[in-house]
Amino acid sequence: MVSQLTRNERQLALVILSALALCGLAMAAIGRDDLIGGHGAFILLASLGMGFVVTSGYYHAEPSDERLAHYYDDPSKVGIVLAMIWVVFGLFIGDWVAWLLVYPEMTFDGGWASFGRLRPIHTTAVIFGFGGNALIATSFHVLQRTSRARLPDQLSPWFVLLGYNLFCLLAVTGYSMGLTQSKEYAEPEWYADIWLVIVWVTYFVLYLRTLARRKEPHIYVANWYYMAFILVVAVLHIVNNLAVPVSIAHAKSYSLFSGVQDAMTQWWYGHNAVAFFLTAGFLGMMYYYLPKKAGRPIFSYRMSIISFWGITFMYMWAGSHHLHYTALPQWVQTLGVTFSVMLLVPSWASAGNALLTLNGAWHKVRDDATLRFMMVAAIFYGLSTFEGSFMAIRPVNALSHYTDWTVGHVHAGALGWVALITFGSFYSVVPWLWKRERMYSAKLVELHFWLALAGTIIYVFAMWNSGIIQGLMWRTYNDSGTLAYSFVDSLIAMRPYYIARAIGGLLFLIGAAVGFYNIWMTARGALEESPTNADRPAAVPVAARTIEAGE
Amino acid sequence: MALGERDPHTGHMTTGHEWNGITELNTPVPRPVYFFLAATFTFAVIYWVLMPAWPLWSTYTKGLLGASDRNALTESLQQAAAAREVWTKRIESEDYATVQADPGLMQSVRDSGRTLFTDNCAVCHGGKATGGPGYPNLTGASWLWGGSPEMVAETLRVGINSGHPEARTSQMLAFGRDQMLSRADVENVTTYVQSLSKPAMSKNADTKSPAAGTKAFETNCISCHGENGKGNPELGAPDLTDHFWIYGGDRQSIYTSIFNGRQGFMPSWEDRLSPLERKILTLYVLDLGPGPK
Numbered sequence: 001m002v003s004q005l006t007r008n009e010r011q012l013a014l015v016i017l018s019a020l021a022l023c024g025l026a027m028a029a030i031g032r033d034d035l036i037g038g039h040g041a042f043i044l045l046a047s048l049g050m051g052f053v054v055t056s057g058y059y060h061a062e063p064s065d066e067r068l069a070h071y072y073d074d075p076s077k078v079g080i081v082l083a084m085i086w087v088v089f090g091l092f093i094g095d096w097v098a099w100l101l102v103y104p105e106m107t108f109d110g111g112w113a114s115f116g117r118l119r120p121i122h123t124t125a126v127i128f129g130f131g132g133n134a135l136i137a138t139s140f141h142v143l144q145r146t147s148r149a150r151l152p153d154q155l156s157p158w159f160v161l162l163g164y165n166l167f168c169l170l171a172v173t174g175y176s177m178g179l180t181q182s183k184e185y186a187e188p189e190w191y192a193d194i195w196l197v198i199v200w201v202t203y204f205v206l207y208l209r210t211l212a213r214r215k216e217p218h219i220y221v222a223n224w225y226y227m228a229f230i231l232v233v234a235v236l237h238i239v240n241n242l243a244v245p246v247s248i249a250h251a252k253s254y255s256l257f258s259g260v261q262d263a264m265t266q267w268w269y270g271h272n273a274v275a276f277f278l279t280a281g282f283l284g285m286m287y288y289y290l291p292k293k294a295g296r297p298i299f300s301y302r303m304s305i306i307s308f309w310g311i312t313f314m315y316m317w318a319g320s321h322h323l324h325y326t327a328l329p330q331w332v333q334t335l336g337v338t339f340s341v342m343l344l345v346p347s348w349a350s351a352g353n354a355l356l357t358l359n360g361a362w363h364k365v366r367d368d369a370t371l372r373f374m375m376v377a378a379i380f381y382g383l384s385t386f387e388g389s390f391m392a393i394r395p396v397n398a399l400s401h402y403t404d405w406t407v408g409h410v411h412a413g414a415l416g417w418v419a420l421i422t423f424g425s426f427y428s429v430v431p432w433l434w435k436r437e438r439m440y441s442a443k444l445v446e447l448h449f450w451l452a453l454a455g456t457i458i459y460v461f462a463m464w465n466s467g468i469i470q471g472l473m474w475r476t477y478n479d480s481g482t483l484a485y486s487f488v489d490s491l492i493a494m495r496p497y498y499i500a501r502a503i504g505g506l507l508f509l510i511g512a513a514v515g516f517y518n519i520w521m522t523a524r525g526a527l528e529e530s531p532t533n534a535d536r537p538a539a540v541p542v543a544a545r546t547i548e549a550g551e
Numbered sequence: 552m553a554l555g556e557r558d559p560h561t562g563h564m565t566t567g568h569e570w571n572g573i574t575e576l577n578t579p580v581p582r583p584v585y586f587f588l589a590a591t592f593t594f595a596v597i598y599w600v601l602m603p604a605w606p607l608w609s610t611y612t613k614g615l616l617g618a619s620d621r622n623a624l625t626e627s628l629q630q631a632a633a634a635r636e637v638w639t640k641r642i643e644s645e646d647y648a649t650v651q652a653d654p655g656l657m658q659s660v661r662d663s664g665r666t667l668f669t670d671n672c673a674v675c676h677g678g679k680a681t682g683g684p685g686y687p688n689l690t691g692a693s694w695l696w697g698g699s700p701e702m703v704a705e706t707l708r709v710g711i712n713s714g715h716p717e718a719r720t721s722q723m724l725a726f727g728r729d730q731m732l733s734r735a736d737v738e739n740v741t742t743y744v745q746s747l748s749k750p751a752m753s754k755n756a757d758t759k760s761p762a763a764g765t766k767a768f769e770t771n772c773i774s775c776h777g778e779n780g781k782g783n784p785e786l787g788a789p790d791l792t793d794h795f796w797i798y799g800g801d802r803q804s805i806y807t808s809i810f811n812g813r814q815g816f817m818p819s820w821e822d823r824l825s826p827l828e829r830k831i832l833t834l835y836v837l838d839l840g841p842g843p844k
Contacts, residue, residue: 145571146570146571146573148571216568216570217568218568218570220568220570220573221575288573291573292571292572292573296560297558297565297573297574297575297576298573298575298576299576299578300575300576300578300580301566301575301576301577301578302577302579302580303578303580303581303584306580306584325620330602330603330619330620331602331603331604331605331606331611331612333620334599334602334603334614335604335605337598338594338595338598338599338604339595341591341594341595342588342591342592342594342595344587344591345584345588345591346588348587349580349584352581352584359561360560360561478662478663479658479662480635480638480658480659480662480663481631481634481635482635482662482663482666483666484662484666486665486666486668486670486673487669487670488669488670488678
């Protein structure tokens with residue numbers, strides 16, 4: 001890694017790491033009586049460790065100009081491996097909390113093992129650790145290919161990738177110590193938030209710099225989505241995390257907003273995190289890897305335009321549907337309902353565009369689990385956007401809100417759409433990046449596909465049942481006109497579904513672990529000999545082989 | 552690819568751009584997309600016209616239907632309360648005995664009391680009100696502070712050692728830890744207390760005769776638990792001769808109670824539940840058990 005940096009970049013890296021180490025030292029010293037001190041020490045050690053790596057490679061020969069003739073893919077490779085580490089970790093914690101809901105006493109009498117601390121570790125690890133690393137890794141790959149331009153330098157992609165992972169580590173270690181600002185999906189405290197802003201702005205600038213150097217006259221759809229993802233997430237993150245720390249020596253901070261304004265800001269953030277992190281970014285991924293793998297043109301450029309602008313414009317208004325029947329004024333709720341409903345058609349246009357692109361390549365979907373991952377992802381994308389618009393309608397929300405239906409909906413999107421499109425993209429890009437003929441084992445890709453699909457379906461059906469039963473129990477009145485069920489009654493009724501959910505999650509986790517192994521083996525260069533290979537009549541001439549590589 | 556090409560599979564032209572092998576077709580947007588876009592937009596516009604929707608400078612568009620969540624909620628709460636008044640008024644005004652004798656009213660007590668109980672009381676007393684270590688069984692006949700409806704209602708209102716100004720307060724002293732009794736005496740009193748509820752104990756003297764504890768019991772315990780160990784509801788002192796044990800009736804538990812003392816806690820529900828709800832709960836828990844002896 002260091003040998004790929006120019007001398008100037010090595011110097012700059014050392015300057016950045018020294019500044020970071022000083023910040024860590026200051027935090028550790030000033031905040032020694034607070035949990036922020038521990039994080040300061042962590043930052044200090046991390047930057048010293050990286051500093052050591054850079055210093056030890058400092059006098060290596062500089063990379064030749066020959067490097068500029070190749071795309072710069074090493075950050076993408078590392079990003080993919082990091083994403084797979086995060087997903088296995090995050091799904092493990094997720095399944096743990098799923099079992100914790102079945103056996104609530106399983107907390108070992110420790111605060112760190114309570115649901116309230118483990119749950120954000122799960123969500124952060126899968127959304128930001130897995131999703132974020134996958135987006136950064138694939139965006140670098142797609143950006144360079146569709147622009148026919150190399151990343152402008154070697155340092156900033158590493159800064160973005162490793163800096164982002166530092167943020168994720170600060171987040172999850174913070175939760176286990178009890179550090180949170182109690183905003184869902186925005187739990188990390190102020191110093192971690194500031195660090196993410198620095199990293200994220202660098203990411204955006206890096207994206208723009210590469211795009212400005214593109215050799216293609218037009219910017220491809222995938223890049224519209226990646227750009228929307230980076231830009232809007234920056235805006236969301238900055239606004240929702242505006243807060244005043246108790247003091248520079250304390251991790252605790254207070255939000256700039258209070259009451260219903262705080263709730264509205266949080267759900268404007270929360271819903272658009274779904275929109276621009278979990279939707280736009282992954283649509284960017286889909287728009288590149290799906291047509292590439294299918295070998296088909298995108299079904300309709302015009303539909304891409306409608307869906308892109310529909311999604312980017314409408315999503316911004318939809319957040320208030322998270323606050324139906326609350327202190328939020330009714331007119332804001334109305335806007336939330338209507339924009340959520342209007343959002344449906346642009347969303348379905350994206351899903352439809354993806355599925356119709358597969359026309360003429362359905363035989364590949366049948367034979368190739370990689371493409372099937374992406375096809376099923378598009379279906380789940382369509383299902384969960386329909387479900388989302390449906391649940392945003394107030395009378396439906398009256399039943400679904402605060403129940404497991406919401407949890408089921410989120411996982412239909414997160415497992416069925418986000419994770420499946422990512423796995424499909426990874427299985428496409430890994431052989432291309434590591435210059436392998438194919439994945440280590442096609443059978444393991446197939447196995448992963450079925451484990452992931454089965455896990456998702458079990459999970460989602462369990463939560464639909466549980467959520468609707470729960471919602472109905474909470475609103476059932478007896479003949480005397482009082483509530484028929486207590487909260488505990490509904491918990492008892494949910495228990496079988498919680499067990500089913502935990503099993504579904506376990507299948508998904510096993511699938512991801514299989515995927516990690518397969519990717520690891522592919523990266524190491526191994527190829528599993530399938531018995532049919534040895535049984536072939538004659539080798540297919542090299543020239544006749546379809547070249548799938550993204551080169 | 553400067554000019555578009557025809558895609559052999561669909562027959563549509565491409566847009567003429569190409570990115571790393573990816574092309575796009577110039578397929579017209581299918582009609583249903585426009586239709587459903589129009590449908591959802593129409594839905595939205597109609598919704599905006601009918602309901603509160605768009606912010607103005609200091610107010611908002613109220614909508615033709617004049618709908619208001621706040622009014623709708625108040626109204627439906629009033630309606631629900633009015634529907635319940637058929638029986639709630641009677642429970643509020645009539646005395647306990649009259650309600651207990653009315654099967655229709657008691658059905659409403661069981662309907663509403665069960666939910667009230669499981670939402671508020673079950674955390675300590677258990678879903679079936681059978682209690683657990685440290686928390687009394689409410690289905691038995693043994694009441695620390697008296698089992699009449701009035702007494703139970705009062706316990707619910709003020710709580711036990713709750714900090715409420717009129718709270719019921721009681722404490723079992725730590726006779727062993729605070730060295731009011733020697734370890735041997737605690738052992739002896741334990742045996743004696745055990746024998747009160749298990750007369751068989753006095754015959755087979757496995758350790759010592761229960762009589763050895765009598766003296767210590769008389770000097771230290773009877774002020775609260777009474778000469779015969781029957782307890783005193785005025786002080787919240789439990790009956791030691793029955794089979795109901797809050798902290799366990801085995802030798803070790805009794806020993807621990809005497810050695811380290813005990814102090815129970817029950818919150819005051821005066822600020823949390825309405826008089827009607829407390830009355831329903833009183834009737835409900837009394838209905839669970841055989842009633843006071």
